[in-house]
Ligand SMILES: *[C@@H]1O[C@H](CO)[C@@H](O)[C@H](O)[C@H]1NC(C)=O
Ligand SMILES: *[C@@H]1O[C@H](CO)[C@@H](O)[C@H](O)[C@H]1NC(C)=O
């Protein structure tokens with residue numbers, strides 16, 4: 324009995340540390356060592372000297388964005404993000420996502436954090452989504468209230484853990500969503516190398532209450548700040564003349580060997596979802612009369 328108790332206690336310790344150590348041994352990247360500008364150059368600026376804190380802005384002339392220099396096949400992607408504090412941000416979309424749509428136009432993969440602006444002066448909405456191999460007609464959106472802290476006042480950490488068989492979304496190192504690769508997903512599970520992206524843009528057509536509230540540039544500029552950028556996993560060459568063998572030499576074990584969350588983490592995730600989730604594609608019978616195959620794991 325004592326031995327069992329000890330083992331359970333020990334497992335408890337392990338799972339706690341697993342949930343809080345996601346980025347612990349990862350050195351934040353400077354912009355120049357891992358990223359390049361994507362568009363809206365004039366709206367991208369550095370807020371510190373080595374360039375570990377980047378601000379991108381949206382005004383009536385342009386949005387802005389950056390991307391990782393290299394593609395990755397399975398990695399942890401993480402950033403501390405502070406959202407625009409403007410009193411009205413309807414139509415504004417701030418993103419942190421992985422994609423390969425430049426390399427695979429008709430069969431791209433994507434894993435998204437999208438922050439959707441508000442018309443009422445308060446709540447940003449957080450949306451997550453996954454596409455695989457061009458499955459753009461099968462959105463896997465979920466939305467959550469983002470109001471248990473003020474995402475515009477402080478930096479909070481948002482992380483995507485993408486492994487061969489699991490996709491995890493974390494907010495401040497608490498898992499909020501898991502997608503397990505199941506056979507029925509086929510190509511819908513992202514399995515080709517992707518770059519990391521961060522952007523801010525005008526999504527007036529859909530972002531706030533389905534497009535009911537548009538952007539109002541009287542309130543511009545809208546600025547999002549990213550710091551503590553971490554990519555920890557397997558980089559890969561997109562060059563087709565190279566064998567596509569990911570370099571996982573320095574990848575942490577939770578990327579190469581991830582095998583699901585610990586029970587305590589699952590409990591925290593359930594609590595989060597019960598409290599804050601406002602929409603899931605798994606519970607939308609008018610859109611998916613038969614839920615998509617992976618939905619069965621979280622009924
Ligand atoms: C929001 O509105 C309040 C009250 O009008 C004002 O004091 C504050 O500066 C505004 N905040 C921003 C970021 O514009
Ligand atoms: C991905 O899409 C391409 C092009 O549509 C197709 O040829 C391929 O079989 C798909 N792969 C999977 C795993 O479904």
Ligand SMILES: *[C@@H]1O[C@H](CO)[C@@H](O)[C@H](O)[C@H]1NC(C)=O
Pocket residue numbers: 539540541542
């Ligand atoms: C934009 O906001 C300003 C200030 O609140 C307001 O006067 C104006 O009517 C708004 N514009 C639109 C198109 O709603």
